[in-house]
Amino acid sequence: MKAFLNLTLGHIPTFVVDAWFLRDCIRHHTPLEDEVGSYITGPHLGGVRVLSRICPVDPKVQSPVRFIGSARSSASRLIEMVENGNRLHATFHSHPGAGVGATCPSFIDDGYMEKLQRRGAKALGLICTRDGYVRAYSPAMPFMLLVQGTGVDEVEGEDHVFKIQM
Amino acid sequence: MKTQNALTLYQSANYQTMKNIIIADAASGNHTQVTIHPGTTTRDILHQGGFGTDYSLTRNREGEAIPPDQNLYEVIPDGAKLWVSTPVDFGTDDDDAQGLPWGHNDSDGDSPSSREWIRQHLAANKSRLFDSQSLLTDLLPARSYVRPKPVFKNAESKRYVPQVTVTPLKPEALRSPPQPRPAPRVVRHLNVAPSRLPYWQEKGWSCHRTGLRAIYQGYFQSRRNRVKGRIEQGVLSTDIFLQHPPAVLQRHRTWGCFHMREHDWWEIHHHGCPDVSSGIVQVERTLSEAEEMES
Numbered sequence: 086m087k088a089f090l091n092l093t094l095g096h097i098p099t100f101v102v103d104a105w106f107l108r109d110c111i112r113h114h115t116p117l118e119d120e121v122g123s124y125i126t127g128p129h130l131g132g133v134r135v136l137s138r139i140c141p142v143d144p145k146v147q148s149p150v151r152f153i154g155s156a157r158s159s160a161s162r163l164i165e166m167v168e169n170g171n172r173l174h175a176t177f178h179s180h181p182g183a184g185v186g187a188t189c190p191s192f193i194d195d196g197y198m199e200k201l202q203r204r205g206a207k208a209l210g211l212i213c214t215r216d217g218y219v220r221a222y223s224p225a226m227p228f229m230l231l232v233q234g235t236g237v238d239e240v241e242g243e244d245h246v247f248k249i250q251m
Numbered sequence: 252m253k254t255q256n257a258l259t260l261y262q263s264a265n266y267q268t269m270k271n272i273i274i275a276d277a278a279s280g281n282h283t284q285v286t287i288h289p290g291t292t293t294r295d296i297l298h299q300g301g302f303g304t305d306y307s308l309t310r311n312r313e314g315e316a317i318p319p320d321q322n323l324y325e326v327i328p329d330g331a332k333l334w335v336s337t338p339v340d341f342g343t344d345d346d347d348a349q350g351l352p353w354g355h356n357d358s359d360g361d362s363p364s365s366r367e368w369i370r371q372h373l374a375a376n377k378s379r380l381f382d383s384q385s386l387l388t389d390l391l392p393a394r395s396y397v398r399p400k401p402v403f404k405n406a407e408s409k410r411y412v413p414q415v416t417v418t419p420l421k422p423e424a425l426r427s428p429p430q431p432r433p434a435p436r437v438v439r440h441l442n443v444a445p446s447r448l449p450y451w452q453e454k455g456w457s458c459h460r461t462g463l464r465a466i467y468q469g470y471f472q473s474r475r476n477r478v479k480g481r482i483e484q485g486v487l488s489t490d491i492f493l494q495h496p497p498a499v500l501q502r503h504r505t506w507g508c509f510h511m512r513e514h515d516w517w518e519i520h521h522h523g524c525p526d527v528s529s530g531i532v533q534v535e536r537t538l539s540e541a542e543e544m545e546s
Contacts, residue, residue, distance in 0.1 A: 154339030163277030
C-alpha cells in the first residue's frame, strides 16, 4: 500500500472516490430528462485527489443532449474553489439513455475537457446515466481512478467504467 | 526651479504608461503576470494569452464578465488580479445526436447500433482512453511496478471492498502553529499590447501630416468633461495642447505644467517624447484625478 501510494504521488494524477459519493452524484445529475453538469472538488494530497464535493453550475442552455453553464456561474464556482484552497478535480454531467454505451463522451465533451487540461487543469471528466453507469474520461492526461466502497462493479471490457447499484 | 519640479512631478505622475496585473486561471489555478499598455482591451489579453473566444475575464466571484471591448487599462488598477474561465460545455449538436447511442433510447445499451457506434468511437479515440495497468507497465521501471487493482478490489467477488488506512496523528502536530498559505506561483509572464487600433484612433482622433510633423486632433474625454485637444508630433518632440481647460484642472498638482497660448489653447509641458496614445491617456487621467479631487 505504501509503495503504491509512493508510486502514485509523483507520477500520475490519481483520483479517489467512494461509491456512495458517485451514487449521490448520479441522483443529483438525473432529476429530469435534461442533462445536468457540475464541477467536482475535494481535498488533494500530493498527486492524490479526492472527489468529495459537488459544485453545481447554473445552466445557460439545457436540453436532453446539451448542457452549457452560464459564464457567471461557471466562473463563480471555480473562483469559490480556489478561494477555499481547493482545486477543480473533475467535471460531472449526465447523459440521456441507459447502459454503458450512453456514457461515451461526445466530441464536445472531449473538446471541453481537453481545453481545460491543455491549460493546466489536472481534472478528469465523469459521465453518468440514470441507471447507474459512470465513465471517467481524459482526452489529454493519463490518470488513475480508484473507487472505494460497496455496491460498485467494474464493467468488463471497458476502461474506467463502473456500474453503481442505485 | 519650481517649474522644473512641477515638470518632474508631472512626468513621474503621468508618464508611467504600463500596468502589471495578474491573470489567474480559475480551473487550473495557474497565474500569469501580464503587462498591459494603454488601450489594451479584454479581447487583447484573451487573444494574446492564447485563450479561446469562449473564455472571459472576471474581477471576482460575484462580478459579471468584463466585456470584450472594455479598455482594461482605464478601469483596472496596477497590481489587480483578474480571473479567467470558460463556461461548462457538454453534450452534442442536435444534428449529431441522431448518430449517438443515446439518440435512440435503448434501455439496455446492447442494441447493435449502439455497440457499433461505441466500437467505432473507441477505435477512433483509442489514445484518449487510458488504461492504468498498461500505463504503469509502459511508463514505470519494472521493479517499481505495483499492480493497483488488488489494493482496492476483491478479485473473487469483483466487488470493491472498503479499505481505509488511518495513521495516528502525532501530538506535536496539534501544537504546531498554522502555516501561512503559500502565494500562488506565477507560471508565466505576458506582455500584452493593444492588437487592434491605437488608442488615439479608437477614441476618434484624426491625424494629418504637414512635412515631418503630424498633427492629431480630437477630444480628451473624462467622466464629466470633454475637452478639445491637439497633439503635434515632430521628429524630436511631441507637443500637447488642450483648449478651454475646465476649472477643476487648476486645482490639480500638475497645473503648473499648463501654459496658456493664443485663443485659450494651453500647452502642457513635459519631458521626454511620449507617443500620442500615451499623451491622450495621461491627460485624461489628469482630468479624472482633478474631478475626483473636487468631488
